[in-house]
Amino acid sequence: MATKRSVVFLVFDGMKMLDVSGPAEVFAEARTFGADYTLRYASVSGEPVLTSIGTRLSVDVAAAALGDVDTLIVSGGDALVGRPIPPELTDAVRELGPRTRRLVSICTGSFVLAAAGVLDGRRATTHWRHAPLLARAYPGIEVELDALFVEDRGVFTSAGVSAGMDLALALVERDHGPDLARDVARNLVMFMQRPGGQSQFSAPLELAKPRSPALRAVVDLVAAQPALDHTTTSLAAVVGVTPRHLARLFKAELGISPARFVEDTRLDHAKTLLNARHGVTETASAAGFGSPETMRRRFVARLGVSPSQYRTRFGAT
Numbered sequence: 272m273a274t275k276r277s278v279v280f281l282v283f284d285g286m287k288m289l290d291v292s293g294p295a296e297v298f299a300e301a302r303t304f305g306a307d308y309t310l311r312y313a314s315v316s317g318e319p320v321l322t323s324i325g326t327r328l329s330v331d332v333a334a335a336a337l338g339d340v341d342t343l344i345v346s347g348g349d350a351l352v353g354r355p356i357p358p359e360l361t362d363a364v365r366e367l368g369p370r371t372r373r374l375v376s377i378c379t380g381s382f383v384l385a386a387a388g389v390l391d392g393r394r395a396t397t398h399w400r401h402a403p404l405l406a407r408a409y410p411g412i413e414v415e416l417d418a419l420f421v422e423d424r425g426v427f428t429s430a431g432v433s434a435g436m437d438l439a440l441a442l443v444e445r446d447h448g449p450d451l452a453r454d455v456a457r458n459l460v461m462f463m464q465r466p467g468g469q470s471q472f473s474a475p476l477e478l479a480k481p482r483s484p485a486l487r488a489v490v491d492l493v494a495a496q497p498a499l500d501h502t503t504t505s506l507a508a509v510v511g512v513t514p515r516h517l518a519r520l521f522k523a524e525l526g527i528s529p530a531r532f533v534e535d536t537r538l539d540h541a542k543t544l545l546n547a548r549h550g551v552t553e554t555a556s557a558a559g560f561g562s563p564e565t566m567r568r569r570f571v572a573r574l575g576v577s578p579s580q581y582r583t584r585f586g587a588t
Contacts (some may be wrong), residue, residue, distance in 0.1 A: 272373040275307045276341040281334060281367075282314050283348065283360055288322040289432045290346040290377040294439035301443045313337055315359045323348060334363040342442065343371040345463060347431075352401050356386040373442070377435035378410065384428065385409045393423040398431035433512045436546030438459060485510040486520045493533055497540045498559040503529040533559075538573060541566060544584040554578065 278298050282352075291312070292427035297300075300307040314320050317333030345364065360509050364387040369375050376384050376419050381397040382405065391411040394563050396402065396418040406414035415421050420429035420438040429438040440461060481487040489506045492499075506529055521529050541558035543580040555578075560566035563578070570578050 274446075275309065277309045277311065278342045278344065279311045279313050279337060279340045281343060281345045281360075281363060282312055282320045282328060282330060283346075283357070284321045286320060286322055286328075286346040286348040286351040287326045287432065288326070288328075290348070290380065290435055291344075292321075293433065293436040294344060294377060296459065297436055297439035297443060297455060297461075300458055301447065301451065303458075304447075304454050305450060306443065306447050307486075310358050315337075315357075315363055334367065337367060338370070338489070340367060340371045342375060343367055344375040344377060345380035345383050347376070347380040348431065349379070349438060351379045351382045351405065356383055362386040373425050373427060375429075377429050377438070378431045381405060381428045382408075384426065385412060389426060392426070393426055394421050395423065395426070395428040396421045396430055397428060400431075422520050479552070481520075481524050483520050483524060485512055485517070486524055489517065489529070490525075490532070493536050497533070497537045498557055501529075501533045501559070534569065534573075538569060541570075541578065542581065545578060548582070551578045551582070 277405055278295075280295065293391065298310060302308055309425040311332060312328065312330040313332050313334045315334050317330060319327045319329050322328050328435045344362075352405045362385055364374075364383055368387070368389055374384065374389060376397075378398050379401055381390065381395055382401075383403060384395070385408070390409065394413045394415055395405070396415045397405050399417050402414055402416045405412065406416075416428065419434045420427060420441065420478070427438060427442070427549070429435050436459075440452055440456055443455055481490055488510050492506070492509065493501055503514045503517060507514040510517070512520075517529060521527060521532060525532065527535075537560060538560045538575060541554050541560070544554040544557060549557070551566070558566065560569065567577050570576060570581060574581065
């Protein structure tokens with residue numbers, strides 16, 4: 272616990288305030304439990320910056336005056352998307368990157384790392400709304416479209432806003448272990464079990480809320496009890512419509528079939544249980560797959576890994 276770690280936020284005009292204040296609060300809270308983090312804020316010019324909410328953020332130092340940094344965090348901002356990245360910002364990242372133990376971006380800060388060439392040949396993520404653009408603009412990056420955060424050889428990228436707090440908590444856990452991280456999460460009223468590979472959305476949240484009362488009732492039932500023996504016929508019977516009519520409702524409003532929605536929901540529920548370190552057999556039963564082998568086939572087909580591999584890779588402490 273005696274190791275002193277400098278955490279520097281690289282900020283700029285138009286940066287999203289929560290991309291800085293959220294992770295900073297996690298590191299600051301960790302200090303109350305004995306972690307030795309020094310928080311500093313740097314801009315290219317050394318001058319204060321104007322944030323997304325219209326307030327000015329004071330900075331401690333110009334980026335060029337920084338020495339070695341343990342953790343450099345590049346905040347995000349709407350101005351980084353769909354227009355050229357200021358060259359002085361990418362130059363600062365190129366200069367500081369080799370002098371940092373780990374390089375981090377929050378939300379659209381990934382576009383700064385991408386423009387600086389840091390993400391070439393690496394896996395990365397960003398806010399779900401902008402992930403397809405990141406993949407198109409920088410084909411040398413393996414973009415994970417909806418991961419909360421991704422680590423690849425010392426470079427960490429996160430999804431939007433609150434996911435930056437999840438990533439900061441994961442970094443605290445790496446530095447100081449699960450007990451201290453759990454204390455931080457409890458004090459900040461955060462979830463402890465949101466690992467990086469978890470989707471930015473659960474299956475029900477990815478879909479628009481159904482307008483039809485019958486369809487809404489079916490969606491709510493499957494989300495609440497994925498382990499039931501859901502078929503198009505049984506779900507249609509619950510709300511008093513024909514299976515054909517229910518299938519039409521799903522297609523018209525949600526763009527998927529009832530069977531695909533059930534599978535998506537079961538996969539989402541299974542991932543949540545595996546993230547929480549539940550066993551594969553227990554998870555297969557609770558999520559409605561019936562058998563571990565059935566669940567394994569669906570995981571491999573949809574996610575490219577087996578349930579046990581997913582649990583090992585993404586399971587939270």
